[in-house]
Amino acid sequence: MKHNFGAGPCILPQEVFGQAAAAVLDFNGLSILEVSHRHKDFVAVMDEAIELVKKALNVPSGYSVAFLQGGATLGFTIAALNMQRKHQKAGYINTGTWASGAIKEAKKAGLEVLEVASSQDANFTYIPKEFSIPSDLDYLHYTSNNTIYGTQFKAAPRTALPLVCDMSSDIFSKEINVSDFDLIYAGAQKNLGPAGATLYIVKDEILGKSTASFIPTYLDLKQQIDKESMLNTPPVFSVFVSMLNLRHLLANGGVQKQEELNMAKANLLYKEIDENPSFKGAVQVEDRSLMNVTFLLSDPNKASIFDAMWKDAGIVGLPGHRSVGGYRASMYNALPLQSVQVLVDVMKEFNRIG
Amino acid sequence: MKHNFGAGPCILPQEVFGQAAAAVLDFNGLSILEVSHRHKDFVAVMDEAIELVKKALNVPSGYSVAFLQGGATLGFTIAALNMQRKHQKAGYINTGTWASGAIKEAKKAGLEVLEVASSQDANFTYIPKEFSIPSDLDYLHYTSNNTIYGTQFKAAPRTALPLVCDMSSDIFSKEINVSDFDLIYAGAQKNLGPAGATLYIVKDEILGKSTASFIPTYLDLKQQIDKESMLNTPPVFSVFVSMLNLRHLLANGGVQKQEELNMAKANLLYKEIDENPSFKGAVQVEDRSLMNVTFLLSDPNKASIFDAMWKDAGIVGLPGHRSVGGYRASMYNALPLQSVQVLVDVMKEFNRIG
Numbered sequence: 132m133k134h135n136f137g138a139g140p141c142i143l144p145q146e147v148f149g150q151a152a153a154a155v156l157d158f159n160g161l162s163i164l165e166v167s168h169r170h171k172d173f174v175a176v177m178d179e180a181i182e183l184v185k186k187a188l189n190v191p192s193g194y195s196v197a198f199l200q201g202g203a204t205l206g207f208t209i210a211a212l213n214m215q216r217k218h219q220k221a222g223y224i225n226t227g228t229w230a231s232g233a234i235k236e237a238k239k240a241g242l243e244v245l246e247v248a249s250s251q252d253a254n255f256t257y258i259p260k261e262f263s264i265p266s267d268l269d270y271l272h273y274t275s276n277n278t279i280y281g282t283q284f285k286a287a288p289r290t291a292l293p294l295v296c297d298m299s300s301d302i303f304s305k306e307i308n309v310s311d312f313d314l315i316y317a318g319a320q321k322n323l324g325p326a327g328a329t330l331y332i333v334k335d336e337i338l339g340k341s342t343a344s345f346i347p348t349y350l351d352l353k354q355q356i357d358k359e360s361m362l363n364t365p366p367v368f369s370v371f372v373s374m375l376n377l378r379h380l381l382a383n384g385g386v387q388k389q390e391e392l393n394m395a396k397a398n399l400l401y402k403e404i405d406e407n408p409s410f411k412g413a414v415q416v417e418d419r420s421l422m423n424v425t426f427l428l429s430d431p432n433k434a435s436i437f438d439a440m441w442k443d444a445g446i447v448g449l450p451g452h453r454s455v456g457g458y459r460a461s462m463y464n465a466l467p468l469q470s471v472q473v474l475v476d477v478m479k480e481f482n483r484i485g
Numbered sequence: 486m487k488h489n490f491g492a493g494p495c496i497l498p499q500e501v502f503g504q505a506a507a508a509v510l511d512f513n514g515l516s517i518l519e520v521s522h523r524h525k526d527f528v529a530v531m532d533e534a535i536e537l538v539k540k541a542l543n544v545p546s547g548y549s550v551a552f553l554q555g556g557a558t559l560g561f562t563i564a565a566l567n568m569q570r571k572h573q574k575a576g577y578i579n580t581g582t583w584a585s586g587a588i589k590e591a592k593k594a595g596l597e598v599l600e601v602a603s604s605q606d607a608n609f610t611y612i613p614k615e616f617s618i619p620s621d622l623d624y625l626h627y628t629s630n631n632t633i634y635g636t637q638f639k640a641a642p643r644t645a646l647p648l649v650c651d652m653s654s655d656i657f658s659k660e661i662n663v664s665d666f667d668l669i670y671a672g673a674q675k676n677l678g679p680a681g682a683t684l685y686i687v688k689d690e691i692l693g694k695s696t697a698s699f700i701p702t703y704l705d706l707k708q709q710i711d712k713e714s715m716l717n718t719p720p721v722f723s724v725f726v727s728m729l730n731l732r733h734l735l736a737n738g739g740v741q742k743q744e745e746l747n748m749a750k751a752n753l754l755y756k757e758i759d760e761n762p763s764f765k766g767a768v769q770v771e772d773r774s775l776m777n778v779t780f781l782l783s784d785p786n787k788a789s790i791f792d793a794m795w796k797d798a799g800i801v802g803l804p805g806h807r808s809v810g811g812y813r814a815s816m817y818n819a820l821p822l823q824s825v826q827v828l829v830d831v832m833k834e835f836n837r838i839g
Contacts, residue, residue, distance in 0.1 A: 155506035162497070166491075348586075348593070349555055366681035
């Protein structure tokens with residue numbers, strides 16, 4: 132038994148793996164990999180996946196859902212191109228790597244970017260909280276959770292501007308208020324499904340209002356939504372497995388129940404980090420991520436001992452991102468509390484043998 | 486037993502389905518769906534997939550291979566953005582739907598497009614052959630096989646211009662001379678793998694030479710190739726299954742042997758179409774596709790009888806594209822000769838009962 136703390140692509144429910152494998156062999160008489168995306172059986176899958184997203188997140192009327200490709204990296208560009216308006220200027224909150232990437236792509240797309248807030252001064256170990264947002268901006272963009280540093284917004288920033296969020300690494304982990312947003316995008320490969328699909332939740336009002344001089348058809352959310360995610364061949368298998376995973380989520384209490392479970396996992400591990408003198412947390416306490424728990428050894432010289440211990444326990448994916456070091460326990464929806472307990476037990480034992 | 490003549494996503498070898506399903510359950514102790522793309526086990530998969538593409542198509546040195554997302558539709562834009570040079574003008578051969586789409590995206594990307602040849606005058610039922618190509622163009626673009634009309638170039642057009650080809654629906658079906666091309670792109674979901682990956686074969690010389698004013702990072706082939714298809718999270722499972730399929734191809738005689746098999750299948754079916762008075766081919770004989778065989782009933786009023794017969798025989802995916810009508814037997818690499826024989830037998834029986 133392995134305990135997969137990997138940062139993504141990451142663990143999904145074992146039941147979903149089983150159903151996905153079965154469909155690779157037989158989905159209504161064919162492999163799910165050889166079914167036409169235009170076949171009614173797959174159209175039904177796409178429709179259900181979209182409906183389940185709406186149900187899981189209480190998406191209000193006036194919003195549409197689409198499954199595209201290209202990950203959040205292409206999403207950076209899609210957001211900038213579709214949200215450009217008369218000011219040709221956008222505000223971005225810089226919480227590290229992914230936000231920085233979003234800023235870079237917005238600039239490439241011809242927007243002037245105002246960094247309304249940044250935590251770069253402390254190597255992105257906190258979430259900026261007090262800052263002013265000018266009104267002459269087309270939109271405000273932020274990244275809800277930073278997988279590398281292990282920080283997370285506890286609430287959406289308050290603003291009168293259209294709000295855009297890269298929610299790749301915490302969507303479906305907790306309740307959100309979709310009506311706060313004009314655009315949400317998220318790579319599937321954390322709490323939604325396998326790599327290869329990217330989710331967009333779009334306020335219909337924004338569609339077709341861009342002032343960008345050039346939007347390739349694939350990047351035009353209006354055309355993608357008009358075609359119901361079938362503008363061209365969608366990532367069939369990734370959408371199918373996302374649907375299976377959403378079914379599993381809703382059959383097990385939905386996002387509300389999942390949020391409780393994620394809190395319990397995070398509390399268990401952060402408590403150990405705070406109480407165990409052999410470890411220390413890597414970011415400001417109030418900004419700690421429930422998804423990616425980053426921590427350091429009090430004595431870095433003992434890393435080889437600790438590493439051998441967690442590997443022996445069947446834990447995988449624990450090293451921190453190469454740009455930060457230390458450790459990162461990613462605890463996405465499908466990671467069982469039991470796996471966190473295994474890690475905590477190893478940490479206790481490591482401290483005991485000193 | 487179903488005989489899958491679908492136009493794509495389409496049949497892959499049964500052995501590949503089996504291996505893919507097994508890896509969803511267990512790939513070195515985890516599901517292939519939960520493995521990090523940065524893990525050495527997946528990096529090895531990506532490396533092998535790229536090497537097998539090179540091996541299968543005898544890709545010469547000086548070319549690179551990348552796996553991206555977005556299908557050929559995003560490829561239309563990627564081609565135009567990366568191949569733009571001083572003329573800001575490109576030549577396109579218009580053989581129908583996909584070529585028309587490529588033209589539209591090139592224009593959006595700011596290029597002037599010269600349609601150097603078109604078969605629109607006869608509803609795209611032939612491949613244009615005699616035409617002149619001006620020299621003041623940045624590149625020449627064509628679509629090697631048209632899945633909807635069932636036409637196929639038997640050889641690459643001769644030109645001194647940089648040659649760009651959308652090879653989505655016949656790549657790996659026959660030998661090609663990669664050195665004829667500056668850029669080849671292809672959606673995976675015909676002869677390569679499941680939907681969700683898109684293959685690029687790029688002459689290294691072209692990288693970084695674009696005159697486009699704006700290339701999003703995701704669409705920049707130089708950056709994608711510099712990052713070895715790991716600029717962001719790749720479509721892990723689609724790349725993995727593509728690798729399995731390429732292994733299968735090379736273990737079974739490679740593209741050369743596959744071309745013989747495809748010829749045998751096409752000969753069997755086209756012979757029946759030509760000899761059976763109840764049917765007629767839909768396109769010019771010399772331009773017939775080996776991948777997508779389009780044909781019509783001599784008496785369209787008998788469609789319901791024929792339809793019932795092939796469905797009874799376990800055949801799926803035979804209706805023609807909605808824009809053309811009639812029938813389309815897509816015979817990609819993995820379709821067995823036996824399936825074609827089943828279709829031919831149905832056609833003979835249909836004619837006999839007249």
